[in-house]
Amino acid sequence: MTPRTNETSKEYDGxxxxxxxxxxxxxxxxxxVNSTNKNLELNNGSxxxxxxxxxxxxxxxxxxxxYPQGISTSKIAVTKGYNLNCKNVFHLxxxxxDENSPDSILANLTQIITTCLEKAExxxxxxxxxxxxxxxxxxxxxxxxxxxxxxxxxxxSDLNSSQIKVVNFVVYPQDTEIAKLxxxxxxxxxxxxxxSKDDEDIDDEDDEDKEIEYDVSAGQxxxxxx
Numbered sequence: 103m104t105p106r107t108n109e110t111s112k113e114y115d116g117x118x119x120x121x122x123x124x125x126x127x128x129x130x131x132x133x134x135v136n137s138t139n140k141n142l143e144l145n146n147g148s149x150x151x152x153x154x155x156x157x158x159x160x161x162x163x164x165x166x167x168x169y170p171q172g173i174s175t176s177k178i179a180v181t182k183g184y185n186l187n188c189k190n191v192f193h194l195x196x197x198x199x200d201e202n203s204p205d206s207i208l209a210n211l212t213q214i215i216t217t218c219l220e221k222a223e224x225x226x227x228x229x230x231x232x233x234x235x236x237x238x239x240x241x242x243x244x245x246x247x248x249x250x251x252x253x254x255x256x257x258x259s260d261l262n263s264s265q266i267k268v269v270n271f272v273v274y275p276q277d278t279e280i281a282k283l284x285x286x287x288x289x290x291x292x293x294x295x296x297x298s299k300d301d302e303d304i305d306d307e308d309d310e311d312k313e314i315e316y317d318v319s320a321g322q323x324x325x326x327x328x
Contacts, residue, residue: 115259118268119252121284122231126272127156130187132227135218137235140195141172142179148274149233153191157184161191175210178221190225192218199241207242208250211235215254219266229268234280244280248287 113119126134126149136153139146142165144154154162164181173179179193194214200207215232222230232251236242255269273281 114256115264117255117259117264117266119255120268120270122270122272123275123281124272125152125274126231126233127152127186129231129270129272131229131231131268131270132189133218133222133225133230134183134186134188134191135230135232135235136191136193137196137233137238138193139172140174142166142169142193144193148238150193153186157186157191160184165193175214178214178217180221180225188231189227192221192230194218196236196240196242199236199243204243204246207236208246211242211250212254212257215251216258219255219258219262219264219269223262223265226265228266229270230266231270231272233272233274234277234284237277237280244283247280248284252287 122129126136134153136144136150137147138144138150142162144150144162144165161181161184165179168181169179173193173195175195175197177195181191181193183189183191196214197207197210215235218230218232234244234247235251237244237247251271258264271284273284
């Protein structure tokens with residue numbers, strides 16, 4: 103399947119939050135986030151494999167040298183981007199889904215996103231790309247992910263005067279159900295001002311509600327067509 107890099111976006115307190123349909127290894131931003139395993143064996147897991155293939159073996163060598171004991175779920179391993187179009191890669195580990203403690207698992211997801219944003223700011227980064235965290239073998243219910251991931255960035259922006267300007271959530275093109283759920287979330291949030299960047303200047307004289315309704319509809323067609 104040919105990647106579709108069209109975006110639907112919202113600017114929230116100075117941070118542009120984008121939904122992209124593409125492989126995260128194709129993203130060109132300051133930081134790319136990788137969901138991996140505690141041993142930092144990048145050849146395990148679909149996201150890590152894409153990143154390892156695109157970055158080259160040097161990224162695995164740096165993981166081995168800097169983090170010989172691996173990392174825990176509360177830590178982030180930072181490496182260079184090597185052949186990726188980014189300055190750094192943040193490698194993180196999530197716990198598997200637990201039906202007995204869903205609130206705790208989602209709170210941890212929020213916290214790890216917050217930690218990534220804080221770490222990026224500390225490195226002077228202005229843009230990050232996240233995969234859809236927990237959606238694969240960890241078996242997080244995908245219907246919970248759009249709100250959790252967007253709200254994590256929004257809440258960070260509310261609480262911080264951030265230098266970060268762009269955050270991309272990247273959906274792999276074959277994950278059509280995830281793309282659909284994120285699109286439906288955008289539709290539910292249309293009164294909050296989500297819009298397609300391609301359409302934002304179509305008619306500045308229209309009232310705000312009409313503009314938002316049109317733009318979200320356009321974004322939906324872009325994301326779920328074909």
